[in-house]
Amino acid sequence: MEEVFGYTGGTVDKFESIPGFKMDYTIKEIEEMINKNNIVIASQSKELVPADKKIYELRDTIACTNSKPLIVSSILSKKIASGANNIVIDITYGSGAFMKTKKDAKELKTLMQEIGKMLGVKIKAVISSMETPLRILCWE
Secondary structure, eight states: OOOOOOOOOOHHHHHHTSTTOOOOOOHHHHHHHHHHHSOOOOOOOSSSOTHHHHHHHHHHHTTOTTOHHHHHHHHHHHHHHTTOSEEEEEEEESTTSSBOSHHHHHHHHHHHHHHHHHTTOEEEEEEEETTSOOOOOOOO
8 A cells, every 4th residue: 555645734624624614704704703703714715815825826836835934924914814913823743734843833933923023913823743633732
């Protein structure tokens, strides 16, 4: 049996695998959810950071899917464009993640937090290994 390696889906892909779970909201729907619930989980769309798809395509085309600056711009652009000023991110590392080592994941976390600080956005990031099941994480 041949072993094949590749990237696993991201957060959006995982949520969209749940039957009936919707991720592609209009700006109006996102605003309504934020006003009602103070939280929303949404994917990029034609209305929300349309350039994100181009960034993903660029990363794939030039073989730099693990480029930290491009990952940060992709992730943060969606959240900041939707008006988020507090962001929680799970940064994964391991064979099924873009970041292969914990060191790379820490560097990505630092870069995200530095960019967030420059933009006045508070970012909390947790680093988790894709080599083992996730545990419940808590922080102050």
